[in-house]
Amino acid sequence: MTTNGQSIxxxxxxxxxxxxxxxxxxxxxxIDNGPFAENVEHTSEALLARARDNAQFLFxxxxxxxxxxxxxxxVVTLPKKLYRIPREKPVPEARAPTKWEQFAxxxxxxxxxxxxxxxxxxxxxxxxTWGYNRGKDNTKDWLIEVPGNKDPNADYxxxxxxxxxxxxxxNETQRLKNIARHTSQPGxxxxxxxxxEMIGVGVEPMEKSKNExxxxxxxxxxxxxxxxxxxxxIKGEKPNTKKGIKRKFEANIGERGSEKExxxxxxxxxxxxxxxxxxGQLASVAGNVEPTERKKMKEKPRMKSQIHRQQFYQKSVxxxxxxxxxxxxKGKGAR
Amino acid sequence: MRPLTDQETEAVFTKLANYIGDNVQRLVDRSDxxxxxxxxxxxxxxxxxxxxxxxxxxxxxxxxxFGTCLGKFTxxxxxxxxxxxxxxxxxxSKSRIWLKPNAEQQFLYGNNILKSGVARxxxxxxxxxxxxxxxxxxxxxxxxxxxxGTADCKRADxxxxxxxxxxxxxxxxxxxxxLT
Numbered sequence: 113m114t115t116n117g118q119s120i121x122x123x124x125x126x127x128x129x130x131x132x133x134x135x136x137x138x139x140x141x142x143i144d145n146g147p148f149a150e151n152v153e154h155t156s157e158a159l160l161a162r163a164r165d166n167a168q169f170l171f172x173x174x175x176x177x178x179x180x181x182x183x184x185x186x187v188v189t190l191p192k193k194l195y196r197i198p199r200e201k202p203v204p205e206a207r208a209p210t211k212w213e214q215f216a217x218x219x220x221x222x223x224x225x226x227x228x229x230x231x232x233x234x235x236x237x238x239x240x241t242w243g244y245n246r247g248k249d250n251t252k253d254w255l256i257e258v259p260g261n262k263d264p265n266a267d268y269x270x271x272x273x274x275x276x277x278x279x280x281x282x283n284e285t286q287r288l289k290n291i292a293r294h295t296s297q298p299g300x301x302x303x304x305x306x307x308x309e310m311i312g313v314g315v316e317p318m319e320k321s322k323n324e325x326x327x328x329x330x331x332x333x334x335x336x337x338x339x340x341x342x343x344x345x346i347k348g349e350k351p352n353t354k355k356g357i358k359r360k361f362e363a364n365i366g367e368r369g370s371e372k373e374x375x376x377x378x379x380x381x382x383x384x385x386x387x388x389x390x391x392g393q394l395a396s397v398a399g400n401v402e403p404t405e406r407k408k409m410k411e412k413p414r415m416k417s418q419i420h421r422q423q424f425y426q427k428s429v430x431x432x433x434x435x436x437x438x439x440x441x442k443g444k445g446a447r
Numbered sequence: 448m449r450p451l452t453d454q455e456t457e458a459v460f461t462k463l464a465n466y467i468g469d470n471v472q473r474l475v476d477r478s479d480x481x482x483x484x485x486x487x488x489x490x491x492x493x494x495x496x497x498x499x500x501x502x503x504x505x506x507x508x509x510x511x512x513f514g515t516c517l518g519k520f521t522x523x524x525x526x527x528x529x530x531x532x533x534x535x536x537x538x539x540s541k542s543r544i545w546l547k548p549n550a551e552q553q554f555l556y557g558n559n560i561l562k563s564g565v566a567r568x569x570x571x572x573x574x575x576x577x578x579x580x581x582x583x584x585x586x587x588x589x590x591x592x593x594x595x596g597t598a599d600c601k602r603a604d605x606x607x608x609x610x611x612x613x614x615x616x617x618x619x620x621x622x623x624x625x626l627t
Contacts, residue, residue, distance in 0.1 A: 361449045364485075364503055371450060371483055375475045378456050382464065 127169045135173055138193035142170045210290045448487040448510065449503065456527040459491055459517065463536075466577035466590060468529075469537035490519045491526070493535065516626065529626055530589060530614040533579075537587035540579035543570040544591075544610055551582055554589065555617040561586065563605040572597045578610060587614030 134143040144166050197434030209217070216223070232239045239247035256268040322393040334340040451459065462469045474482065474493065481496040487510065494502070494514020502513035515535065518528040528536075537555045546554060550564025566583060574596045591610040600609055617625065 277597070361452070362500075364449060368506055372475060374453075375456060375460075375484075376472075378453060379460060379472060379475065382457065383469070 123164070123168075125168060125172065127165045127172070128167075129169065133166065133169065135170065136193060136195040137170075137173055137177065138190050139195055140156075140170065140174075140190075141195055141197075142166050174308060208294045211286070211293075448485050448507065448513075451484050451486050451491065454524075454526075455486065455491075455520065455526075456484065458520075458524070462518070462526045462528055463532075465592075466536050466541070466579065467539040468541040470541075473539060484517070485514075487513070490509060491517045493517050505560075528590070528614060530616060530618045531626060532594060533587055533590065533614070533616075536590055537579050537581075540590075542569040542576055542578045542593070543581055544568050544578050544589065545581050545583055545599070551588060554580060554612065555615050557612055557615060557617060557621070559608045559609040559612050560591070560593075561605065562600060562603050562607050562609050565609055568597055568600065570597055574599065577613075580610065580615070583620075589613070 129144075129146060131146040133145055135141070144162070174188060176189070178191075180187045193323075215221075226241050228241060229238045230247050231237075235247075239245060241247070248271070256272075258264050258268065333343045336343065372443045452550040460471050463474070482493065483496060483499060485492045485494065485499065487507070492512070492514040496625065498514055502510060502618045514533055516529055517532040518526055521527055544560065544565055547564055547566045550560060554560055554563060560580070569578075570581070572578065574593050576591050576596075577590060577623050579590045582588055589612070594608045594611050595603055600607075603609070609612055
């Protein structure tokens with residue numbers, strides 16, 4: 113088979129292997145157990161040929177599976193996976209026990225599992241033991257009996273809410289303490305990275321860049337009572353980089369007339385930007401000039417520049433004629 | 448409260464000149480006393496020097512307004528004229544439009560003016576020119592910008608927009624909080 117003068121060699125789909133490779137079609141995996149021939153060089157061509165044969169071998173096995181046609185595609189269902197591929201991430205470590213779990217283990221306390229639902233005698237229904245719509249919900253009490261030895265004027269509803277909030281807060285602190293205890297254990301690289309450098313000691317002076325040094329100098333100069341106003345400048349020193357531009361506005365109630373003059377100047381500047389148009393000129397362009405005005409315009413004495421312009425134009429016309437004329441330049445003297 | 452910078456003054460005068468032309472000079476140079484422009488809370492106020500001295504005694508926060516508010520500077524530092532400036536624009540206006548009685552209400556509700564609503568118009572008004580809108584009995588109603596010049600208006604059909612609405616007296620009711 114040839115295309116554009118080149119022949120395409122199609123290799124055979126039948127592949128013979130001296131040692132059967134391990135094939136797991138479920139994982140689309142083939143492990144070639146065949147040894148390399150000692151006398152053959154391991155060139156890239158040889159390796160490429162072997163890889164091609166292995167791929168062909170795997171595809172032959174896939175084609176042996178049960179096939180289905182889904183629309184235009186031929187589909188196979190892969191069998192169960194045989195080879196256990198190693199996991200990507202390490203097995204997670206067992207969670208370190210909390211302080212209570214350690215205590216319970218030491219004392220031999222076993223956690224009793226509460227039932228999810230409990231019978232509520234007041235309503236005669238099975239209700240959740242905790243959470244929303246639970247039985248024996250003391251927050252729904254409309255009346256609290258005051259104990260004999262307590263203050264009768266105290267708000268026991270508020271006390272109950274406060275006690276609940278305290279319990280929640282205590283629980284949260286215990287949880288955070290447990291997390292802190294686990295993260296700060298030696299040998300465990302958990303938690304935020306610890307800065308090993310001494311706090312307050314900056315980068316080595318030699319490592320400081322030119323800009324950092326300049327910023328440090330500027331900061332030091334402005335760190336005076338007069339904000340660096342009277343600091344001497346070294347020869348060739350650049351001005352402070354951090355110095356902002358102070359906006360300066362005119363005095364609110366200033367000298368009489370100064371503001372008016374400024375406004376007039378701005379107005380003049382604005383007017384000079386506009387193109388000045390003469391009404392007579394506009395009318396003449398539009399063709400609305402009366403005949404008398406036209407006569408007047410004709411009677412005006414011609415300016416010197418206009419005369420020069422006309423003379424120049426006539427000369428240029430003459431020159432053009434002489435260039436175009438083939439007989440030009442053949443006067444008396446040319447014979 | 449502070450005086451306007453040169454750029455701000457230029458922006459204000461350019462906008463005013465679009466409506467009253469060279470008559471901006473009359474606002475600056477008045478025979479009846481010293482008048483000046485001041486910026487307060489991004490709004491430009493036009494007031495007499497006498498009133499300015501009184502207003503200068505009041506701190507920035509409690510000072511709501513003084514003189515006449517001509518307009519405000521937007522966030523992008525463009526100057527936007529308010530309807531409160533109409534008292535100074537109407538007498539000095541170069542171009543004017545008079546509305547038919549049935550078109551007055553349309554304009555006062557913030558709509559543009561169609562050719563069918565125009566009774567009279569100043570001759571020789573170009574397009575995109577600032578124009579003051581009057582009722583037939585010469586009451587100023589607001590101002591806008593011409594969408595078409597006078598010459599184009601004559602050829603246009605009755606439903607064509609002649610004037611683009613900028614501000615009208617109805618804003619005193621609609622946008623009361625925005626004006627102060």
